[in-house]
Structure formats: structure tokens, C-alpha cells
Amino acid sequence: MSEHFNPHWECLLEEASTSPGRSRLFPHWNRQRPMVEPEGWSKQRALAALAIREVPFFGDPRSAYGVSGGQEFGINPKAPRPFHTLIHELGHICLGHTFVRHDEDITEDIGLKEFGADGVAYIFMHDLGVEEQMDVPHTQLLMRRRLAGRTPTENLKHRIYEATETIIEAGRLKAMV
Template sequence: MAAKAILRPIIYKDTNDQGDEKQHVKGFKMVNRMFEVSETQSEELPEYEPPTWNKERTLGALAIVQEDFEQLNGNMAGHSYNRNVAINPVAKYPFKTLVHELGHVVIGHTSEASMEEYRQHRGLMEFQANSTAYLALNELDATDRFDAAEIRGYIQTWIHDERPVDAAIKQVFGATDKILKAGIATNPET
């Protein structure tokens, strides 16, 4: 196998007067000795889990099943239906995606009865799921597991200039609270 060389952008972040974080490309750097994942051999890296929160406990407490991701769409980070979630193994931010999909389920977007509403109001529902992920990951001190600017861009793309009603925002806080409480052990021994 021959190693590859790539040009990697050198990115820096700054904040404008409104407090918005922006990314800028400063230049490029040649990186040698790059291999594709398929050209390497090693044990799987362990899935990230915050020290105070447990995925299996969360899934069990919320009666949600995580399935294998079988979609052929490589651009899809995850999906959920009924009380099932699936996370693409090559998702850029798999932990954030998991909590996003949990948000869809907990808020009720994935029930059979909600599917037509989801098609009509998908922007609001994507806003809710991603906001749930944003709040939960901040609470779990997992801010290195997502890019805040990407989350804001995702939400702005879906919500456009609409302002979610108060009930929709309350659902975000309620779902965040349920997901966090379901995964945090009340007894430190468990």
C-alpha cells in the first residue's frame, strides 16, 4: 500500500461583534503518509460516552432500540422511526447524531401518527431535534463532540426566518431533560 499526500486546510475561528463564530481558511498544509481507513488494521475505537451518562441506560429507560444503519445514503448521519434509531458508522459527529435522533423519538416526531405532520413541518422538527442535541451535549460537557457553528447553520437552514412557538421550545427542554435523566445514574454504583 502506498501512502497518499493531501492538502489540508488550515482553519482558524474568530468571533464577530454579534458573537457569531466564523471559520476562515488561512492556507493549506501538505500532509504526507495518509491512508484510507480501509487500508489500515486495528481494533475498533470505543464509542464515545460521557463519564456521567450511559447510552444503554438511556435507551433502556426510554424504551428505544438502536439498530444497525442500513441506509445507502452516505450523506445521512442517522435516522429514526417509531422507537428506533440508527447512526451511520461514518457520521462526522456520531454522539451528537445519536442525541439528535433520540430527540426526534422523545418529542414524538417518529410515531406513525406524526409522519404526515413531520413531512409538513420538518423544519420545526429538525430545529427541535438539533436543539435538543445542542443542549444535552453542552450539559454533558461534550462540546468537543460537535461544531457549534454547524449546528447553528443546520438549524437556520431548516427554520429559515420562522420563530418556533413557545410549545415547541418547551418540548426541546423537556426532551433534553428526559434524555439526560434517563442516562445519568441516580445511584453512583450503577
């Protein structure tokens, strides 16, 4: 396991995947929050380190907050929590969901892919202390629904932890010596 792995991450992932959460009928669309980076972490530094490029949003603005393909992503200008969406899309890229590899297990369904990206964002937000940039109960509800009664495999959980660490470390501002 990686050196940044925090045993609390497993508890967070378990909490998120089993909590009943809270459902709302799209009230979050009209309460947009500004994108605020956590102290000690830089979006631009992370994007440069990961060789990921932000492009104009290229998805359906009525049904998606963000989209990603290859090493690119776009965030819907109307996304209510753009920083959460940023980390979710980086999660998809770092989990390898935006590429098809010859050795890829293409049986991983969209629900598990979305659970993985949600897991990365959920752990990231808690680990860096910016939970206010995420609707925690709604995210928990989505994660539980995306599992559809399944239990995440150990392999999927470790991939989520590794992607989370990759994103945290890529954007971490190094202390000046």
C-alpha cells in the same frame, strides 16, 4: 416546567437559532470522531429506560448520519460525530417525530422537526459538557437554516426542553448511597 430545566437552555437555544454559524463543504466526512459518553451518563441506560433500540443503519449512507423510526434508530458508520448523531436521533424519538398519532399536528414541517432534534442535541451537549463531540458553528448554521426565518414557538421550545431532560435523566447514572 420540569425540575431539571436550566434557564440557560433558553439562552443556548436562542444562540443556536440566531448565530450565523459556519458553512463547510463536507470536510467533516473525513474527520470521524469516536463515540464517547459524558461522565455520569450512559447510552445503554438511556436506551433501556426509554425502551429505544439501536439497529443497523437503514438510511442513505450518502445523505444521512442517522435515521429513526418508531422506537428504533440507526447511526451511519461514517457519521463524523456519532454521539451527536445519537442524541439527535433520540431527540426525534422523544419529540414524537417517529410516530403518527391521531391527534398529531401534521403541519409541522421537516425543517421544524430537524430544528427540534438539533435543539435537543445542542442543549444536551452543552449541559453535559461534551461540546467537542459536536461541530458547534455548523450545528448553529443548520438550525438557523432549518428555521428558514421563522421563530420557534414557545410550545416547540418547551417540547425541546422536555425531550432534552428526558434523555439526560434516562441516561444519568445514579450515585451509589
